[in-house]
Amino acid sequence: xxxxxxxxxxxxxxxxxxxxxxxxxxxxxxxxxxxxxxxxxxxxxxxxxxxxxxxxxxxxxxxxxxxxxxxxxxxxxxxxxxxxxxxxxxxxxxxxxxxxxxxxxxxxxxxxxxxxxxxxxxxxxxxxxxxxxxxxxxxxxxxxxxxxxxxxxxxxxxxxxxxxxxxxxxxxxxxxxxxxxxxxxxxxxxxxxxxxxxxxxxxxxxxxxxxxxxxxxxxxxxxxxxxxxxxxxxxxxxxxxxxxxxxxxxxxxxxxx
Amino acid sequence: xxxxxxxxxxxxxxxxxxxxxxxxxxxxxxxxxxxxxxxxxxxxxxxxxxxxxxxxxxxxxxxxxxxxxxxxxxxxxxxxxxxxxxxxxxxxxxxxxxxxxxxxxxxxxxxxxxxxxxxxxxxxxxxxxxxxxxxxxxxxxxxxxxxxxxxxxxxxxxxxxxxxxxxxxxxxxxxxxxxxxxxxxxxxxxxxxxxxxxxxxxx
Numbered sequence: 001x002x003x004x005x006x007x008x009x010x011x012x013x014x015x016x017x018x019x020x021x022x023x024x025x026x027x028x029x030x031x032x033x034x035x036x037x038x039x040x041x042x043x044x045x046x047x048x049x050x051x052x053x054x055x056x057x058x059x060x061x062x063x064x065x066x067x068x069x070x071x072x073x074x075x076x077x078x079x080x081x082x083x084x085x086x087x088x089x090x091x092x093x094x095x096x097x098x099x100x101x102x103x104x105x106x107x108x109x110x111x112x113x114x115x116x117x118x119x120x121x122x123x124x125x126x127x128x129x130x131x132x133x134x135x136x137x138x139x140x141x142x143x144x145x146x147x148x149x150x151x152x153x154x155x156x157x158x159x160x161x162x163x164x165x166x167x168x169x170x171x172x173x174x175x176x177x178x179x180x181x182x183x184x185x186x187x188x189x190x191x192x193x194x195x196x197x198x199x200x201x202x203x204x205x206x207x208x209x210x211x212x213x214x215x216x217x218x219x220x221x222x223x224x225x226x227x228x229x230x231x232x233x234x235x236x237x238x239x240x241x242x243x244x245x246x247x248x249x250x251x252x253x254x255x256x257x
Numbered sequence: 258x259x260x261x262x263x264x265x266x267x268x269x270x271x272x273x274x275x276x277x278x279x280x281x282x283x284x285x286x287x288x289x290x291x292x293x294x295x296x297x298x299x300x301x302x303x304x305x306x307x308x309x310x311x312x313x314x315x316x317x318x319x320x321x322x323x324x325x326x327x328x329x330x331x332x333x334x335x336x337x338x339x340x341x342x343x344x345x346x347x348x349x350x351x352x353x354x355x356x357x358x359x360x361x362x363x364x365x366x367x368x369x370x371x372x373x374x375x376x377x378x379x380x381x382x383x384x385x386x387x388x389x390x391x392x393x394x395x396x397x398x399x400x401x402x403x404x405x406x407x408x409x410x411x412x413x414x415x416x417x418x419x420x421x422x423x424x425x426x427x428x429x430x431x432x433x434x435x436x437x438x439x440x441x442x443x444x445x446x447x448x449x450x451x452x453x454x455x456x457x458x459x460x
Contacts, residue, residue, distance in 0.1 A: 034355045039267035074350040078261040089420040106414075114263030121262070121354045126347045133347060145285045145293055149340050152297035153304065157344070160301050168309060184434060188441030191306045191322070195329070195442075196450045198298040206294040 016060050016127055023128060023136035025230040029237035030124035034117045036241035045248035046112050052240060053119040068122060075118045079111040086110070130154045139224075156198070164194055258321055258399075258428075259345075259352035259360055260406055266413040273359025273409060277339060280365055284335035292333065299329055300337040304344065320431075323402055324395035324439040327368030328379055329453060334368035335361065363405035367398035379443055380454055387447060388440055395439025396432045403428035 018026060037049050057068060083104070090103025128136065130150065137147050167190045171178065178186055265273070288296060303326050307319050327334050339361045345351040352360045371394040378390035407421025446453050 031355065034262070035267060035270070038263065038265065038270060038355060071350050075261070075353075082264075085423070086420065089417075089423050091416050091419070102416075106416075110263045112263075114261055117262040117355055118350070118353065122350070125354055126350070130344065130347060133343070143285055145288065145290060146281065146336055146340070148293050149297050149300070149336055150343065152294060153300045153337075153340050154344060156298050156301035157304055160298075160305050164302075164305050164309070181437065184437045185441045187306075187309065187320075188438050189445050191302065191325075191438075192442050192445030192449060194302050194306075195299065195446065195453060198302050199295065199450060199453055202295040202298040205298075206291055209294065210291070 016123070018059075018124060018127070021233065022139070022224045022226055022230045023132055024139040025226070025233055026124045026128065027136045027140065028234055030120050032234075032237050032241045033120050033244075036244040037113055037116045037120070040244060040248040041109060042248040043109070044250075045244050046109075046116065048247045049244040050112075050116055053116050053123075056123040057119050059123075068119065071122050071126070072115065072118060075114065075122075076111070079107075079114060082107045082110055159201075160194060160198060163197065164190070167193065258364065258402060258406065259342075260356050260363070260409060262353035262355055264413065265356055265359055265409055269359060269409050269412045270355060272412065273356070273362050275358075276366070277335070277358040277361035280335035280362065280369070281339050284332045284337075284365075287332045288336065296330060296333045296337050297340075299326070300341050303337070304341045307341075320435055320438055321364065321399065321402070322395075322435070322438065322442075323364055323368045324371045324375075324391070324398040324435060325442045327371035327398060328376060328391070328394055328439075328443065330368070331372045331376070332369060334372070335365040338365040338368065359409045363402050363409065366405060367401035370401065371395075371398045380451075384444075384447070388444060391443035392436040392440040394436075396436030399428055399432035399435045400425070403432075 033049070033052060037046065040046060040049070058065060086107040087099040087101075087103035090100045090106055092100040092102030094100055125133065125136075134147050134151055137150070171186050171190065175182070175186070303322050306322055309319070326337065330337050339357070342352055342357055342360050342364070343354075346354050346357060375390040375394040379387050379394065381387055381390075403425045407424050410417040410421045410424075443454065
């Protein structure tokens, strides 16, 4: 058994030129463009829609690019699966008995959309980190209970990761080649033990929180002011997204073959 | 189990966000403010448990533990799964932010159904009935989740029906392992801390 926690301990926002922009504006703009990219299936519209994500990709120089590329490698693992799986299961003309040409075209289209949407959302939303996402949720007036759940889950993930990695190490020391029902039982007991410990800890944490004033601390989030710059950015992203959708419905003759 | 960005059409995305939004809102309404710590603790355990590689024949798999999560958290599964998936999307780039609604709906709906259908049997004094219900909760919740994932794909593109069926079939062995894990977790908790199986909103 291996507990893969590499991603958790790297958690933090990534410095970007976008950091001076209000977090809710970043979320609104990113979702606007991502939704437009998800809605279109036309290659001309996707080509037009790729321009802004490409600018976002290169806007922070080499450091920003290398980090984003590492994230995109993770995202694109599913692309390999789509390229293998869709041609086998999609209807259409078959090449070499098994592979559908339409399925391969659909897989490529999905991978293209996947990358446009991922670059946009990773650069504009995920790069804010958990704290930035919480800030955005507060500014967008999401319920305090949901934000509290997000922050506390993130906090306890670190605590529980430590406990769980100790337990997985113990199982590996006792039985490195554990398989089948025994492995399943060992895994289940590990999860069960961690749950029992977590319930005990939750009881104490909630008493401590009540002593400190309950949810009071969670409502204190620094929300930046919404200025003309944020309004202009939202308007620009909305117009761009509408243009992407408009290109998709244009007759083929208007924008080349 | 996660649907990635780019696979779903705008109507499917909208439907996913509607179901997830309603579920999260209802889950938060049913959850007392003081229960948030317990739910977040359980959510973080399940989040981490899904990162453990378990050997399955020649390969390895990550378990999702949808059934046990439903049995333990009840309606709070919706906000808990939403939060866990949001963190997975931000930290590991699993799934995605635009498809967060559809992913939450396809995992949390079976979890809540497992709680509503099998919760009473799991809490019963009869150990055999309890074990059978726990296995069924784990097994069926994964199959239901795979079915929902397939449904989102079929809504987006009806030509993906065969892909959806293949996804469902591929999840049958995983569902059996999930069922066994749910069974062992439930039996462990019945011995060690039976109160945990009451569901957060009933404790």
